[in-house]
Amino acid sequence: MTLLPVSIYKVKDNSMIPTILDGDYVISIGWYGNIRRGDIVVLRHPAGAMRLVKRVERVDADSVYVVGDNRAESEDSRNFGAVKRQSLLGKVVAVI
Numbered sequence: 001m002t003l004l005p006v007s008i009y010k011v012k013d014n015s016m017i018p019t020i021l022d023g024d025y026v027i028s029i030g031w032y033g034n035i036r037r038g039d040i041v042v043l044r045h046p047a048g049a050m051r052l053v054k055r056v057e058r059v060d061a062d063s064v065y066v067v068g069d070n071r072a073e074s075e076d077s078r079n080f081g082a083v084k085r086q087s088l089l090g091k092v093v094a095v096i
Contacts, residue, residue, distance in 0.1 A: 005030040007090055009042055011053055015068030015075070016040070019055075020095050026053055028090030035059050035085070040092040041066065046080045053092065064088065 054066035063082035068074025
């Protein structure tokens, strides 16, 4: 049996409204499976240590294109391009 690492992150922006609100907490599990379009993920911002919560829009061989549900207030792959799979910290499995 494989134990999955579980993490909890507090969301501090409006980029995922209406799915996830500013101040919500998300629970994520580490990646041990396929990444699919539509998954919500936690990732490292490409330019720093900040963590982002975004939806997977496209999956390529070694990178992932992510966007926020609230496109008007989201900094995402439209700004910084696709991210390496290694930047993904986990898949969101619950919102609190």
